[in-house]
Amino acid sequence: MNQTITVDEQLSEEISDASLQRSLARSRQIEEDISTHPGRYRILTGDRPTGRLHIGHYFGSLANRVRFQNLGVHTMLVVADYQVIYDRDGVGQLQENVLSGLADYLACGIDPEQSTIFTHSSVTALNQLLLPFLSLVTVPELQRNPTVKDELSNNPHRPMSGLMLTFPVHQAADILFCKANLVPVGKDQLPHIEVARVIARRFDERYGRGQAGDPIFPQPDALMSPAPAILGLDGTKMSKSRGNTIEIGMTADETAKLIKRAKTDSERQITFDPVNRPEVSNLVQLAALATGGEPQQIADELGDAGGGGLKKLVTEALNEHFAPIRARRAELAADPDHLRSVLREGNAKATAIAEQTLAEVRQAMQMAY
Ligand code: TRP
Numbered sequence: 001m002n003q004t005i006t007v008d009e010q011l012s013e014e015i016s017d018a019s020l021q022r023s024l025a026r027s028r029q030i031e032e033d034i035s036t037h038p039g040r041y042r043i044l045t046g047d048r049p050t051g052r053l054h055i056g057h058y059f060g061s062l063a064n065r066v067r068f069q070n071l072g073v074h075t076m077l078v079v080a081d082y083q084v085i086y087d088r089d090g091v092g093q094l095q096e097n098v099l100s101g102l103a104d105y106l107a108c109g110i111d112p113e114q115s116t117i118f119t120h121s122s123v124t125a126l127n128q129l130l131l132p133f134l135s136l137v138t139v140p141e142l143q144r145n146p147t148v149k150d151e152l153s154n155n156p157h158r159p160m161s162g163l164m165l166t167f168p169v170h171q172a173a174d175i176l177f178c179k180a181n182l183v184p185v186g187k188d189q190l191p192h193i194e195v196a197r198v199i200a201r202r203f204d205e206r207y208g209r210g211q212a213g214d215p216i217f218p219q220p221d222a223l224m225s226p227a228p229a230i231l232g233l234d235g236t237k238m239s240k241s242r243g244n245t246i247e248i249g250m251t252a253d254e255t256a257k258l259i260k261r262a263k264t265d266s267e268r269q270i271t272f273d274p275v276n277r278p279e280v281s282n283l284v285q286l287a288a289l290a291t292g293g294e295p296q297q298i299a300d301e302l303g304d305a306g307g308g309g310l311k312k313l314v315t316e317a318l319n320e321h322f323a324p325i326r327a328r329r330a331e332l333a334a335d336p337d338h339l340r341s342v343l344r345e346g347n348a349k350a351t352a353i354a355e356q357t358l359a360e361v362r363q364a365m366q367m368a369y
Pocket residue numbers: 044045046047048078080083171174175183185189
């Protein structure tokens with residue numbers, strides 16, 4: 001039977017406002033349910049190991065992952081090493097970035113007994129899912145993906161790699177191989193979750209079900225982080241390539257130096273007003289996140305302390321919050337053999353899961369011989 005893809009379920013270009021609102025509402029619902037029913041959820045999330053993890057990663061996602069893990073949710077963490085090469089010509093300091101990110105995870109509280117940390121390049125059966133999955137999306141759909149489109153418009157003279165075009169499908173394999181039903185992500189990743197949902201649905205429609213008659217893949221939900229977006233020290237998006245980040249693994253002195261150079265304004269009275277005073281408010285927000293306080297109250301307490309007083313407070317708050325994490329991180333980083341063994345164990349666990357799923361896929365597709 002030749003099933004064509006109907007128009008209304010085609011992958012669209014942008015995530016509409018309505019669908020963003022739906023994701024936010026759904027996220028709030030899940031947040032409420034998850035602490036009473038952690039067993040209903042399997043989380044998959046992860047990072048591209050392109051550099052060092054910074055406090056934006058920490059407050060934006062890492063702290064949240066630790067919270068879910070500690071609630072008892074089965075959590076899978078992908079170190080997306082193949083994603084490093086979708087938009088660059090070499091692997092760079094890949095090995096170093098992977099081990100450093102792993103040290104960050106563990107130092108921040110990810111427990112490899114409760115969470116599975118794996119590099120997707122090591123999980124062969126996961127990668128094999130890419131083949132049937134590629135049959136389920138069209139080239140125009142992939143060309144409409146916002147990340148793919150950004151790459152095209154940012155580098156109009158650089159021909160795009162096949163991996164760049166298809167990485168959202170590979171990312172769907174990251175999510176679906178372990179039948180994750182929850183993916184905690186930022187807004188920029190929503191279109192990728194949509195790809196995974198569509199692939200799960202189309203697989204079910206075209207290739208069939210598992211032995212018990214249930215769909216093989218669940219349609220995963222995005223879980224939008226409740227954390228406010230954190231800006232870099234220059235007031236623009238926090239990103240390694242802009243040199244405006246504070247890395248989790250930096251020393252207290254390095255942190256102090258960077259905050260000293262952070263952008264503020266000349267007004268002495270400190271207020272929390274993200275729209276009109278984004279840089280000052282961002283520092284207030286960081287102090288709030290690091291101390292567990294409320295931004296408004298912190299601003300009130302600082303009063304007319306000026307940029308200097310604000311920076312002093314943020315520096316102390318961050319350094320105090322990260323001191324135990326940094327101490328653990330230093331110990332972990334000094335033992336790369338241990339870090340590699342954590343990865344090998346994670347990879348073995350992920351491989352067992354992936355092989356089971358691939359067996360079901362082969363069965364459904366009449367490819368089990
Ligand atoms: N693309 C994600 C990022 O840039 C990393 C990632 C890879 C991921 N595979 C994933 C995130 C699966 C969530 C689910 O950060």
